[in-house]
Amino acid sequence: MKKIAIDGPSGAGKSTLSKALAKKLGYVYVDTGAMYRVIGLYILRRGVDPHDEKAVENELPDIKMEIKYVDGTQNMFLNGENVSGLIRTNEVSKYASVTSALPPVRAFLLNAQRDMAKTNNVIMDGRDIGTVIFPDADVKFFVTVSPDARAERRYAELLARGEQTTLDEVKRTMAERDKNDSTRAIAPAIPAEDAVMLDNSGELEQTIAYAMKIIEEKIK
Numbered sequence: 001m002k003k004i005a006i007d008g009p010s011g012a013g014k015s016t017l018s019k020a021l022a023k024k025l026g027y028v029y030v031d032t033g034a035m036y037r038v039i040g041l042y043i044l045r046r047g048v049d050p051h052d053e054k055a056v057e058n059e060l061p062d063i064k065m066e067i068k069y070v071d072g073t074q075n076m077f078l079n080g081e082n083v084s085g086l087i088r089t090n091e092v093s094k095y096a097s098v099t100s101a102l103p104p105v106r107a108f109l110l111n112a113q114r115d116m117a118k119t120n121n122v123i124m125d126g127r128d129i130g131t132v133i134f135p136d137a138d139v140k141f142f143v144t145v146s147p148d149a150r151a152e153r154r155y156a157e158l159l160a161r162g163e164q165t166t167l168d169e170v171k172r173t174m175a176e177r178d179k180n181d182s183t184r185a186i187a188p189a190i191p192a193e194d195a196v197m198l199d200n201s202g203e204l205e206q207t208i209a210y211a212m213k214i215i216e217e218k219i220k
């Protein structure tokens with residue numbers, strides 16, 4: 001089975017890019033951020049302090065997470081409930097960012113992520129796919145984008161979902177999350193040594209074409 005890792009910070013356009021590549025290649029697209037978001041949502045609902053590692057760890061056995069593909073789209077289920085829409089709020093983003101830094105949370109999701117590549121060719125987007133989950137991935141990309149382009153994309157996404165926010169608020173929370181995600185001790189969002197850097201600030205079609213060229217070179 002083939003594995004393509006797509007890592008990078010939030011709002012870099014990883015999911016749009018990964019979905020487009022998965023479609024072209026006929027691979028299964030796996031959004032690992034959604035898995036961390038399901039945990040964030042559960043912890044938020046339970047009223048547990050997301051910084052309290054022990055308390056969060058104690059909640060994990062009660063989480064049954066399932067991924068189902070509906071018309072090719074990844075849907076996330078939390079204890080039987082489809083939470084695909086609910087995990088996209090700013091509040092859940094904050095909880096996911098904090099809880100994803102906890103080692104028990106990462107351990108909880110590690111095997112689930114690896115298992116998905118046992119039976120499918122996958123294109124997996126996340127933060128540590130090329131460094132931790134699949135150090136042996138066939139192709140590794142690290143996606144970057146200018147800070148302003150990132151904030152504007154995220155802002156447009158949140159508005160489209162009907163969230164009340166401002167561009168400044170989005171910039172501020174993104175900077176906070178970035179700091180969390182890239183400076184944490186465990187699985188920080190940094191490029192693997194053998195990752196190909198992809199600047200996604202320009203036209204998506206160009207990024208896709210460049211990525212496809214690299215993939216074709218690496219996967220014959």
Ligand code: DC
Binds near residue numbers: 033034097098100101
């Ligand atoms: O990609 P995203 O914004 O949906 O990710 C949500 C949070 O989960 C984000 O704070 C980073 C974290 N995350 C992670 O730590 N490791 C991953 N492989 C994917 C996401």
